[in-house]
Amino acid sequence: MNKPVTPPEINMERLGEIVSEYEQLKWSLIPLVQEIQAEFGFIPPLAVPVIAERLKLFPSEVQGVVSFYEQLYTEPRGKNIVRVCRGTACHVRGGKTILKLVKRQLGLEENETSEDLEYTLETVACLGVCALSPSMVINNQVYGHMNPKKVKDLFKREGGS
Ligand code: FES
Numbered sequence: 106m107n108k109p110v111t112p113p114e115i116n117m118e119r120l121g122e123i124v125s126e127y128e129q130l131k132w133s134l135i136p137l138v139q140e141i142q143a144e145f146g147f148i149p150p151l152a153v154p155v156i157a158e159r160l161k162l163f164p165s166e167v168q169g170v171v172s173f174y175e176q177l178y179t180e181p182r183g184k185n186i187v188r189v190c191r192g193t194a195c196h197v198r199g200g201k202t203i204l205k206l207v208k209r210q211l212g213l214e215e216n217e218t219s220e221d222l223e224y225t226l227e228t229v230a231c232l233g234v235c236a237l238s239p240s241m242v243i244n245n246q247v248y249g250h251m252n253p254k255k256v257k258d259l260f261k262r263e264g265g266s
Contacts, residue, residue, distance in 0.1 A: 183225035192231035200239035
């Protein structure tokens with residue numbers, strides 16, 4: 106079970122403004138929840154009844170869509186998304202050790218977010234840059250040929266411990 110992160114306070118006025126923009130549009134649920142996520146970084150649970158009421162849907166319908174798509178997040182995420190590859194090419198070149206070191210450096214397990222909302226740690230099946238294995242990505246920046254020193258230096262630079 107992942108450590109729960111304290112959700113940030115949600116600006117309900119702003120949430121209402123976003124929902125209003127989509128209220129009259131048909132088939133607007135997905136773009137609406139995408140915009141809410143872009144604004145708040147995730148879809149706060151308290152947004153579900155607001156959306157349902159305004160779009161004249163059942164809350165379970167809204168929740169169903171939000172839960173269905175992997176790209177929609179119902180919990181807060183870090184400003185920096187760290188993805189460590191656990192694919193075969195990376196694995197045979199020490200990817201497991203890299204993941205262990207990143208976990209230690211961030212104090213996070215997979216799919217956890219730091220309490221200060223700086224980092225979320227995820228793993229992926231393949232980053233598509235196997236020639237650079239072992240590899241990882243922070244936001245959209247790829248880091249290849251990782252080794253223990255590079256992990257340490259990287260998070261020192263990124264502001265980690
Ligand atoms: S297996 Fe790691 S990038 Fe492909």
